[in-house]
Amino acid sequence: MKIQTKSKKVNKAWMHDHVTDPYVKLAQKEGFRARAAYKLKEIDEELKLIKPGQVVVDLGAAPGAWSQYLRRRFAPKEAGTGGAAVGELNGTIIALDLLELEPIEGVQFIQGDFREDAVLKQLEEALAGRVVDVVVSDMAPNLSGIASTDAARIEHLIELAIDFSRQHLRPEGALVAKVFHGSGYSELVELFRQSFKKVKAIKPKASRDRSSETFLVGIGLK
16 A cells, blocks of 8 residues: 655645646746746836846846846847747846756856855956846755744845845846745845835745745845
């Protein structure tokens, strides 16, 4: 007699949600590598953050759906339904992740840990003195299940993203960062409020209802 473990049940439920998810189907149809593209798309459409000609840094970029969306926004002419429209890129995208990223035309990729000074230095060198218009961060630490530990790891990543933004964003620039409701959430909101004139929390429709993720957007450095 086989006993279905909790993890198997969870995996089966996730797989069912994934296969039937309309955003997964849409991503496959439109050539995006992940449904996450529609989270950034919704945030962008609401707040009008991304404009051709900008310099954007994509933190935690793998598998590349956000960079694909940015690439599409920066392509002067849409090219069918491809996740990364082809053609000359009107803008700069610098992507960073600990994991490998399959190349995206026109996107400069740095592989490394954002928490390490040497990697941050590489990112700064790639900017070559240019100011950044928007920082987008889909970074998330490996979660342990211990609330206090996970909250500290998430807060550390957010602190680094805010610190990078304070040093490199133009005064009216924006930071979009994934956070999680739960322990430490109010502290993260306060961190944003200390650094940005306008702070907005957005839970995109493309984010699954049962997921605790939400996105904090800070606009205009203080």
